[in-house]
Amino acid sequence: MKVTGAEFHRFYNDPSIWTDGMYHENVVFAVNGVEVDDIPESINDTDIVSFSGGFIANDNGDAIGTFVSLFRKWRKKQMTVMFVVECHIDKEDYIKQCVRDAGGTVKC
Template identity: 40%
Template sequence: MTTKTTGAELKRFYNDPSFWLDGVWHEDVLILSKDGSQEDEISEIPDALAVSIAGGVVFYSGPGRAPWPGEDGTSFEAYFRRWRKTQNTAYGTLECPKDKLDAVLAAIKEAGGKVT
């Protein structure tokens, strides 16, 4: 299974100190762009790029219990989805007819959204 997101949301997750505590690290994460190419550095992914997270494991070696259920780590995708549930901002891409784009963008802004 893969989890879809944007570069902006992935970077916000990856830089959230409440999830990446001392002693938390990951291995073997595969980030794929929409065209199937692999993205190697999360910090260099363009904000608007649609990406999929595949595989990967998050480990914890700090004091006390791991910040997730289970003892041997959790999947990177599950950790990302857990983080996503705690957020009050949603990220995404949109698709609409070209002749309706201005109306769609205006509606997003009117509803308090931001177009980046």
């Protein structure tokens, strides 16, 4: 599964998901296509974070689901979504205005 760094941060730092004692094992992470041993502390909001495999366990060591399944459950509960858009420079103002007209927010 691939997500932006911004969305990954929101998920990974959400205390309603990561209750005391929960942890993940054997998840394969990559940032911008480069596999990493563990989640780096400095993921930029515009980075592309991918993850697969592994599981989530509670403090008793009981597996309670996969990392991907927990992420998907979390995402369904969100009321907003963040994504990166790439366009021709001549269309930048138009695209930003379309987002605003649709009730969205442009961060930069």
